[in-house]
Amino acid sequence: MxxxxxxxxxxxxxxxxxxxxxxxxxxxxxxxxxxxxxxxxxxxxxxxxxxxxxxxxxxxxxxxxxxxxxxxxxxxxxxxxxxxxxxxxxxxxxxxxxxxxxxxxxxxxxxxxxxxxxxxxxxxxxxxxxxxxxxxxxxxxxxxDKDAFQKQMLEKLIWICAFMLVGARHPGATVGAVEKEYRSEVSALISELAAAAAEEKGIVFEEAMEDRLCAYSRAVSHFPTAVKEFKWRNGWFYSLTEKAIAEGKQDPCPLHTTWLQELKIV
Structure with missing residues (x-):
């Protein structure tokens, strides 16, 4: 260049x-x-x-x-x-x-x-x-600005946490395979994580998040899936789970927790 x-x-x-x-x-x-x-x-x-x-x-x-x-x-x-x-x-x-x-x-x-x-x-x-x-x-x-950036940051966090976790449940699945073959699973997880993040941060996401995240997945369909850097990714959502349970409340991310346990990540 x-x-x-x-x-x-x-x-x-x-x-x-x-x-x-x-x-x-x-x-x-x-x-x-x-x-x-x-x-x-x-x-x-x-x-x-x-x-x-x-x-x-x-x-x-x-x-x-x-x-x-x-x-x-x-x-x-x-x-x-x-x-x-x-x-x-x-x-x-x-x-x-x-x-x-x-x-x-x-x-x-x-x-x-x-x-x-x-x-x-x-x-x-x-x-x-x-x-x-x-x-x-x-x-x-x-x-x-900071508020708009935070929303987009959380959307990307939801994308990587949802698609990588669903993909990890189906060994060998790429991001594109998750979007195409396991759409119902990733859709349910996106909805759950978005609701938990919105509640924790006191924000309202723009409509059609699932469509945006699935469109991005089609654009990078060859990416492999794996749950990595837990502390910085899925670990944040799991911390919301731990906090809620410690306070005697319901788990805000029950599907996320179940799948993490299924894969022996927590």
Whole structure:
């Protein structure tokens, strides 16, 4: 790719598929940091974090505290409890609905028949700079306020928790197979998780969530399914279950709990 001088330079933490793709989108002035490499203290630019969720603690410890407000998190899953614990309540986040199939390959936008305008979204201090970087390479990206972003973040969380759990019940099932062959199962789970999330966060989701999530599944139908990063994904919904039971209330996610137990995940 040719360098684009209109793109704001960045520090990119993580040399995997997404980190490399973001670096390739840059102006030629980016600094790419891999595991164990030192942080450039005097480079006052956004810090794009493209590591695994379980590496976030190490990333935070290696970043000068004065620069924490410049961190932009590209991770999937429920990060809000971790953000609050670290005093990062207004942290920049990106919902990346683009896929990079192999290291060094260009990203493919997650455009669906339900959302032809694209689904990738960003929130926070550096939102416009991140959106400009993605758009310069032909990818869609919406800049949202915090409330709108939270709703979309929860939708993506529901997608990954529902489709991965249903797929895990049917060994070998891809995301596309779940959408096509096990639609009733995933539909019931989406409804349950959406109701629990709406109640917990005091929000109202836009109508037709199931249609949007199934459309995305058709767009990434080849993705394999597995329940991973439990703490950051299904674990958040299971924490709602544990809290309700401890308070003598009904489980808000009984189907989710039953299937987690069936697979001996809890």
């Amino acid at each position: 040719a360098a684009d001088k209109t793109v704001v330079p960045a520090v990119i933490v993580g040399g995997g598929r997404v980190g490399r793709a973001l670096h390739d989108m840059g102006s030629g002035e980016d600094v790419l940091i891999k595991r164990g490499e030192s942080f450039p203290h005097d480079f006052k630019v956004p810090i794009l974090v493209c590591t695994r969720n379980d590496d976030l603690e190490a990333v935070l410890h290696s970043t000068p505290k004065s620069r924490w407000s410049d961190l932009v998190f590209f991770q999937n899953g429920m990060l809000e409890p971790w953000f609050e614990n670290k005093g990062l309540g207004n942290a920049d986040q990106v919902l990346a609905y683009f896929a990079v199939s192999k290291l060094g390959e260009p990203p493919v936008d997650g455009i669906t028949d339900a959302n032809p305008e694209g689904l990738t979204a960003v929130y926070g201090k550096w939102a416009s700079a991140v959106a400009a970087r993605l758009r310069a390479r032909g990818l869609s990206c919406k800049v949202l």
